[in-house]
Amino acid sequence: MARTGCGALLSRRNIKLDSFLKRNTERAVYERIRAHEPCVVISETVNKVYMHVVLSDERVYLTEYPPRTLTEAFSFRRVRDVELVNDLPDFLHGKNRELCQHIRITYLTDKPAVRGCDWLRRDKGVGLPYAAPPSRRTSHCPTITHTVEGLTAHRSPSELRTSSPTRSASCPDPETLGLPRAPSTRPPSTAPTPAGSPTFPLSPTSPETGQVPRGIGSVLSRLLKRDSTGSGEEREAELHLYAVSHTSRLYLHLQSSWSSFIIRSTLSLDPLHRRKCSPSPDSCPGKRLPAISWERTAHLFGQLSCELLQEGISVESLYLLLQELRTAAQRSVALRRLFWRSSELLVFLVQTLEESLQSLSGGYTADQLLLSTLTVQTLAVMFRETEVEPARLNLLAAKKGALASRMLLAVICDADPQTRSQRSPVDCEALLSEYLDAACSLLFELLLLGHNASRCSPADNFLSVGWILGVLQPHPHMLSFIGYQVQQVVLVLSDPQDSSLSPLQSVLLFQRCRLLLACLQYNNQLAQHLRSHFREEFRYFVKLSCAEEKLPPHYPISQPTLQLVEQILTLHLHR
Template sequence: MGTPARSGFPARANGRLDAFLRRHLPPEVYDAVRAYEPCIVVSDSENHTFKYVVLSDRLIYLTENPPKSIRRAVALRDVVAIDLIDDYPEFLSSPDREINQHIRIIYSSTILKKECEKSKGVRKFLVPFHYAKAKKKVKEENNGSVFWGGKEPRSLNESSLRYHQESSTPSKDSTLCPSSDIKKLSLQGQGAFRALPSPSRRSCHSVPATGQAVSEPSCTANTKEPQGLPDHKDSPSEIPFKSNGNGNESYLGNSFLASSLQSNSNLEKKESELHLYVISTTSSIFLHLKSSWKNYIIKATLLQDPLYASEFNPATGSQKPYRSEEKIKHFSQLKSELILKDNTLRKILCLITELKVAAQKNFILKRLFWKTSDLFSFLVNKLREYLPESRDKNALGNQRQRADELVACIEILQTLGLMFRETETESSRLNTLAAKKGTLFNLLVILISEPQIPKSCPMFDIQLVADSTLGEMSFDAKLQKLILEYTDTATALLYEILLVFQQGNLGLGSSKFAISWMMSFLQSCPPIITFLASIVKQVVKGLSASFQLLSPCKAVLLYQQLYILKSCLQYSKTLAEYIRNDYREEFRYFIHMPALEKRLPLCYPITQPTTQLFHEVLKLVEQKQCVKC
């Protein structure tokens, strides 16, 4: 019943709802909407109401069907779990029960302590997913309404104040669907397709994963809750919005955040549930919810790195009104300049960096990237000019030229990783990858192949190279450091591509992608053995090098490395046997849970998912059978 979104721009299928969202949300918030789906909603404030769930990169909204008003239901930072429940709801008619998808979203909410004491059977939320700290609370009265105001933290968007205005109108009393009407409901789902992660070079020295540790993380296992994405400053999920008089709605306030919880003994956490019943077997909203939540966790972790976060902090006074038309024009200009034949390597590097920075701040550029396949093909072909070895014979003995080529390649890989991340809901991405499957497999070969450098370069101590900066190193050491950075960047991008095939297995474009295809291809490529060996060695080094906590970027990289290992153990008998046979001792003496707990702070949002993934990898290593071929 749920049909894939049409390949247009934007990639959404319900014209009436789309027009409503465009009218009631600020442009930057509207452009960040990932998917929507009609469903029956059950929660503390909803009793079997027929509504649309609207998913953005940070919030889950609810709006009537047809839409009249819109309100935020859950912030992704508050989500504890998203599960698909196998049941047969009695309020649905018999045919609808068979095709129903029951999605349960468990999230933390803040309440008065007395209220919490009255509720029975509520588990206290021990590791909350609030990523911001309240610096101050200010009561503001406006037209008789009271709002909480707080200090504005750094924003991901170039117009930070506007990005806090993820707007909606106060929800009116929802009309309950009579049970007789519910049995007759036939919900038409708006499908879509999903996407994935990447950061930046100046901040993390590679993709979201790379990044050298700028300093020892200030948070420890049981300290304050982490700072994170600044856009969701309201903990209660149903806080009203205030009209700004321009047809849009402005959220004025901060609310009950992590640090205020610790200082206010009258506030307490409890877990609440939002239930969505989607009458469709083909709807992909469950996968999009899980994907957006994971993307949010990764980005919130990376933002705890001061250098990474600084890239999203616009200079004072530089905020400009967000206009989609300007972003589209900017992308078209960059694209036309990039594909010019006479561009020098330095010119290409500057243009790619500009594209990456723009895409980091504006999701609309990611949509434009996948709208056609020419830029994707151009970047992969450019990589093939320099990797694994340079086509320019002069670079074989020229260390400076080879270093410049590697810097450009790392920037291209980061940009590609950024374009993959969070774009799974874009049908144009799947169409491009399906049409350019040969280009995609060429990219896979590049990612697992170690770049060649001039033979005169001696080998240096890897730890000394990793801890040094490029400015204070010889060219030989610089090349070695660039190789390490390239490997981390390639790992992050390979993780993104793995997600594409994994989602294909789960129903998103399954006729075009399957994880078994990718694993069959990878195990046929000789460089994969060396690549997996480097991943295992990096995991060992990360868990055993010292007692210093992992930096946010390194923590994300560890998650991506473990995900790749898990995929190989699950879906390739050949690669699984190689990992088990050749690295049995590493998993026995170095890669174990106590080592992980010492290096990974609980204040990182990525810690819980990494711990779970780590446990799954260890279990697969121990179980020598049960490999999915």
């Protein structure tokens, strides 16, 4: 799970925790774990305790240090904000206080509030005096709020420190911080086990419910799960995580996991998309098939790759094989991770896109647009939820980003309506619009890569959002391409009709807004072009109230999208 390298989950492997997770969780759950990192935790029931934070695709868990029981803290479905707080925690001293990254997560819960509890003092007889969460305490610096789309942390990375291979280098031992460990209450091995109770501290996770059965006598489990029979009314709660390291990537992992979750869960509201991505065949609705092993997935992926890379393949065969690859990748994160472990297929897809779209001089044909759209969609799927795969960043950063540059330049095409009408048949207009939508989704994934790569190591800082936009900005069709994306945003947010956006339209609006915001924030030339050519559209036609009407409140992506629209309007009209 944890690997070394630039794109690794952790700074250094934590063998003990990794082994604990692998032994005590279902394989399907273990393979979806994105990151784990030790930090100091403050919540309503936990007061300044050194723990491990474990992130999966859907949930955040906490476990003791060293690990004994895995307990769910919350689901990303309930998260309302993830922010980086710029303060100096008063319970840390010296270098640890300066290096600390304070992450505040606001989420909804239906459990009643717990006031003034200090479980360390109660269970161990010792502990630290209770302190209000840092958000309610005077800080040395102002709070910096980051929403889901803002993925830039406030400290620069540096070389990793050397530490024991069984301990993560991202945080020191709890005794070094002057903090106690979570108390051990593991029952003796000879103690009787009640009927129906698990014998071990942790039983495998149930993939259907996402719940992790706890062992008997776990302090952490009792505290985080007590008072579960609340009034049923939701309220906001906060979890504060203090990563004592200048190399910590926990904030970026949280932001990336949350972003992926709201996109995936919004798309799952669309029945057609849900059928496409479901691993269960239509002939067996409601039945969960056994998970395909990693070895079997690798074998099938190898066969499909060989067929795609064969010499003299026809366009029809290429299209059908790409459809098969895209569908398989949508259903299997393991296949997406395998994709990045060899450069052959990525180079082939980039070359296919260059030949089918960028080599055209007379106009676009339907076949070329269909193949280009499918190629871009396949590439976008491969980026999804694979930021924890070290080979991905290593492959794209090789040779100063040569392959990444080719991909960026290949995806941009002429979107100007006047030249389109002259170069392409009328029946290709819809196909070209479909391609431009897919291209925006791929650029969104590449921008997320840029945000994460900028926090990796100084040697790879060139793969940043600014670098990506710098590669795109001189492209002869970049202005018409970005102009099309603006026009689509304006069209959606100025339409007087009250019809709500579909899940797919909402995700696309979110991705377009993220692309426009990046242009305004990270590239002066593109920002100036947007302000000079589209100021009136944003001043008179784009209304936040219209966006609120168009985005259904039950879509997980609605609130982050509204925040993006508000940021764009502010940058457009007040600078």
